[in-house]
Structures are given as C-alpha cells and as structure tokens.
Amino acid sequence: MNQRSKIRDLVHPLQSFLGYQLRRASSFMQADLAERIADLGLTVVEASTLLVIEANPGVTQSAIGRLISIKRANMAPLAASLIERGLISAAPVDGRSQGLTLTEEGERTVDLLRQRIAKNEARLIRNLDVSEVERLVEQLNQIWREH
Amino acid sequence: MNQRSKIRDLVHPLQSFLGYQLRRASSFMQADLAERIADLGLTVVEASTLLVIEANPGVTQSAIGRLISIKRANMAPLAASLIERGLISAAPVDGRSQGLTLTEEGERTVDLLRQRIAKNEARLIRNLDVSEVERLVEQLNQIWREH
DNA sequence: TATTGTTATACTCTATAACTATA
DNA sequence: TATAGTTATAGAGTATAACAATA
Numbered sequence: 431m432n433q434r435s436k437i438r439d440l441v442h443p444l445q446s447f448l449g450y451q452l453r454r455a456s457s458f459m460q461a462d463l464a465e466r467i468a469d470l471g472l473t474v475v476e477a478s479t480l481l482v483i484e485a486n487p488g489v490t491q492s493a494i495g496r497l498i499s500i501k502r503a504n505m506a507p508l509a510a511s512l513i514e515r516g517l518i519s520a521a522p523v524d525g526r527s528q529g530l531t532l533t534e535e536g537e538r539t540v541d542l543l544r545q546r547i548a549k550n551e552a553r554l555i556r557n558l559d560v561s562e563v564e565r566l567v568e569q570l571n572q573i574w575r576e577h
Numbered sequence: 578m579n580q581r582s583k584i585r586d587l588v589h590p591l592q593s594f595l596g597y598q599l600r601r602a603s604s605f606m607q608a609d610l611a612e613r614i615a616d617l618g619l620t621v622v623e624a625s626t627l628l629v630i631e632a633n634p635g636v637t638q639s640a641i642g643r644l645i646s647i648k649r650a651n652m653a654p655l656a657a658s659l660i661e662r663g664l665i666s667a668a669p670v671d672g673r674s675q676g677l678t679l680t681e682e683g684e685r686t687v688d689l690l691r692q693r694i695a696k697n698e699a700r701l702i703r704n705l706d707v708s709e710v711e712r713l714v715e716q717l718n719q720i721w722r723e724h
Numbered sequence: 725t726a727t728t729g730t731t732a733t734a735c736t737c738t739a740t741a742a743c744t745a746t747a
Numbered sequence: 748t749a750t751a752g753t754t755a756t757a758g759a760g761t762a763t764a765a766c767a768a769t770a
Contacts, residue, residue: 440644443632444625447694448701448710449606451717453621454646456603457738458721459596464759473759474600478591485590492728497587499601504761506730526728526769547594554595557719563595569713570598572704574605604761611736620736639751651738653753673746673751 452573459554466546470539471515475500477543479508480532483518484540488529512536599720606701613693617686618662622647624690626655627679630665631687635676659683 444450464474472480482494491505500508509530512518517536520528532540555563591597610621619627629641638652647655656677659665664683667675679687702710 440629440636440640441632442644443628444645445718446714448698448714448717449610449694450625451714452599452603452606452701455717455720456599459599463596475760478597481590482587485588489587490728493587497589498591500760501762502727502729503731503763506728509729524728524770528729547596551595554599554720557723558716562716566713566716567593567595567598569705569709570595570602571592573602573701576704622737637751647737648739649750649752650740650754653751657753671747671751675752 455554459550462553463547463550466550467543470542470546472539472543476508476512477547479505479512480517480536480540480543483530484532484537487531488521488523490523490527490529492527494530606697609700610694610697613697614690617689617693619686619690623655623659624694626652626659627664627683627687627690630677631679631684634678635668635670637670637674637676639674641677 460474463477467474467477470477478498479494479500482497483489486493491509492502494500495502495505509518509520513520516533517539518530519533520530523529558566607621610624614621614624617624625645626641626647629644630636633640638656639649641647642649642652656665656667660667663680664686665677666680667677670676705713
C-alpha cells in the first residue's frame with residue numbers, strides 16, 4: 431500500500447470548515463507569491479510595504495503599519511532593510527517621523543513586482559469563474575474588515 | 578489630526594488583490610480561533626491534529642502530516658507534546674510506526690474544541706449570507722485543492 | 725500625555741538537511 | 748530503496764515590553 435492510497439483512506443474532518451479552507455488557500459497563495467518574487471530579494475511583507483509606499487509617497491512607518499496591520503516594532507527593521515538596499519529613501523517630516531518614498535530602483539522593482547503579483551492572482555483564480563472573483567474578494571473582505 | 582483620519586487619507590493599493598484578502602481573512606480567523614482555544618492549552622495546529630486523530634484512530638504521524646500538510650520533522654515534537662500532556666497515546670503498529678489515538682482526556686478536550694470551533698466559524702460568517710457559505714468553502718477549496 | 729521610532733526578546737509555523745532504524 | 752521517526756537549525760511573521768526623543 432503506497433502513500434497515496436493511504437491518504438485517500440483517511441477521513442479529513444477539517445474540509446468543511448471555512449477557517450481551514452481559508453488557511454490552506456491563503457498559505458497556498460502566499461507560497462506561490464513568495465516563489466515568484468524570490469529573485470527580487472523580497473518577502474511578501476516587504477513587497478506589500480513597497481506597494482503602500484508607492485501609493486502613498488512620504489508615508490511614515492507607523493502609518494504603513496496601521497494600514498496593513500504590521501506592528502511598529504516590526505516595521506523598524508523592515509524599513510531599515512529596504513533603505514539599506516536602496517529601494518526606498520527616508521526624509522524627515524518632523525523631529526520624530528520620516529516620510530518614506532520609493533527610489534528609482536524601488537520604482538523599477540515595483541514595476542516587476544506588479545507583473546509577478548498579476549501572475550499570482552491569475553494562478554489563484556484559474557479554477558474559478560471570472561464573474562465570481564469580485565464577489566469572492568468582497569466576501570473575504572467582509573470577514574475581517576470591521577475588526 | 579488623529580490616527581484614524583490619517584488611515585482614511587491613505588490609499589490602500591492591496592485591497593483588490595484576492596491574495597491579500599485571503600491573507601487578512603485567514604489571519605483574522607486564525608487569531609480568533611487561537612484566542613478561543615488558548616485556555617485548552619492548544620495551538621491551532623495542535624487542535625487540527627487532534628481532530629484528525631479522532632477521525633482516524635490509529636493514524637500515524639506521517640499520515641497526519643500528508644493529510645494536512647505538516648512536515649514529518651514538525652509532526653515529531655507536536656505529537657510528543659500531545660502525548661506528554663496525556664491527550665493522545667501511541668501504540669506500535671510495526672517496528673517503525675506508531676498508531677495515535679485519543680485518550681479519554683483527549684476526547685474530552687476535543688468535545689470542548691468542537692464547541693470553540695463552531696463559535697469561530699459562526700463569527701466568521703456572521704457578515705455573510707448563509708446560503709453563500711457553502712459555495713465560498715468550495716471556491717476556496719478549488720484554489721489550493723489540486724496542489 | 726500621546727506618538728514615533730527603536731531594541732530586545734519570544735513564540736508559532738514552516739522549511740531543509742542529516743541521521744537511525746525498519747519495511 | 749523507500750519509509751517512519753527524530754534532531755538540529757533557520758527563516759518568516761508576529762507579539763509584548765521597555766526605552767528615548769519629540770509632538
């Protein structure tokens with residue numbers, strides 16, 4: 431008896447849970463995207479941060495963290511690493527805050543990044559009816575939006 | 578200008594990505610469930626493992642890992658911890674495999690666990706139309722099922 | 725007083741490599 | 748040869764606590 435037949439013989443008690451399906455779908459997406467951007471030297475969280483900075487030039491670390499739920503304590507080394515790699519630059523807005531902006535290299539990286547994300551999204555929805563994707567996004571948003 | 582108005586002033590470039598919505602919805606669910614079962618001394622992965630063992634008495638570590646995608650190397654300390662806490666017991670099935678089964682205490686814990694998960698699921702879907710939940714589960718399953 | 729940025733630290737989950745023992 | 752179990756180790760992501768400097 432090989433592995434595959436053993437798996438099929440098992441009962442899978444988690445399949446019907448929405449929480450479990452969310453976890454599996456999310457980690458599948460995360461792994462796929464991580465692989466697609468690995469050659470850019472970026473993690474998923476770093477990539478998300480770059481997109482937020484691009485959309486909001488001059489945004490501070492703290493504001494980014496509030497927008498996409500990254501703790502201040504974790505934003506500090508993340509921003510420092512992006513600065514060190516020349517992808518973003520920091521300009522003082524007052525005595526304690528720094529406005530973050532993409533460098534030219536950062537903008538080039540984001541252009542590549544957007545292409546990789548588009549392929550990631552296409553991969554995710556290739557088994558879904560296109561007309562239902564927008565509703566799916568809205569349903570997922572309703573799950574966590576107000577909290 | 579306070580924090581909330583600052584957040585509203587920012588552009589959120591990730592909102593329309595299915596991958597991002599999956600990540601946020603999944604991590605919201607995970608955090609909610611983790612909180613609900615913390616008093617049982619269980620993590621989400623430990624809880625998942627207990628449910629698989631309950632549904633498949635005598636299952637081996639490796640088979641559990643294949644079913645819910647946990648690496649053998651990570652199953653070992655996980656199973657050892659559940660045994661040490663008296664929630665499962667191991668009986669040799671051959672010279673190298675051990676069949677895992679819930680102890681009586683493990684069964685009592687799973688009974689409580691099921692109630693907590695039910696509340697977690699109810700929380701997740703409280704903003705959704707009930708008739709659409711089943712389809713949502715199926716759509717999520719389609720995203721990762723074949724890989 | 726509240727906020728920004730920072731450092732230190734720890735936990736969860738996941739991943740690979742390497743090893744022993746058994747099928 | 749392949750599989751089961753184990754150990755060591757590392758990388759992501761996330762969490763809290765505490766601190767200095769500034770608003």
